[in-house]
Amino acid sequence: MHRADPTPLVLATLANPDGPFHVAVSAQGVAAATSGGSQDAFRATLMRRFGDVRPSEAARARLGGLLAALEAILDGRSTDLAGVALDLGDRPPFDRAVLLAVRDIPCGATASYGEIARRVGAPRAARAVGGAVGRCPIDVLIPCHRVIAADGTLGGYGGDGSIDRREALRRKRALLLREGVTVPPPGR
Secondary structure, eight states: OOOSSOEEOEEEEEOOTTSOEEEEEOSSSEEEEEESSOHHHHHHHHHHHHSSEEOOHHHHHHHHHHHHHHHHHHTTSOOOGGGSOBOOTTSOHHHHHHHHHHHTSOTTOOEEHHHHHHHTTOTTOHHHHHHHHHTOOBTTTSOGGGEEOTTSSOOOOOSSOSSOHHHHHHHHHHHHHHTTOOOOOTTO
């Protein structure tokens, strides 16, 4: 879903235990973020999503205000995601509701896809929640790794196809372990 006008965004790359952390910030907040990969690949994703991407002073100012919080989150000094403004303006309403509910899952906790569906008022929409989580454009700052299957296993992780399923699930498990959460393998 493209916005009607070019989106003023500022791009930055920060250090992260999982490799470079690429972030795109608008005047409203973080519009996209991903761990790993190249900045060129990240820019290409932004171009597909937003069309033309141009910097603006307002976006630069917002990034400047967010840098300390982003760095603290990435290096583990903070788990306060509420202090980082998001820009989900191009997401459909259901996806926005799901992603904001996922953002409310505290560090060290998990919620099932069905639980998130109930939180957003759509108790039969666990699969749709999985789709919205899989389309999440903001890695780490919306902690999709905290959403697990109803049986307590990992479920899925990573909707953009940039890494294979096994690697995505390895990464999800590692992120949860960093937060002190152990998730059993399927079938247990």
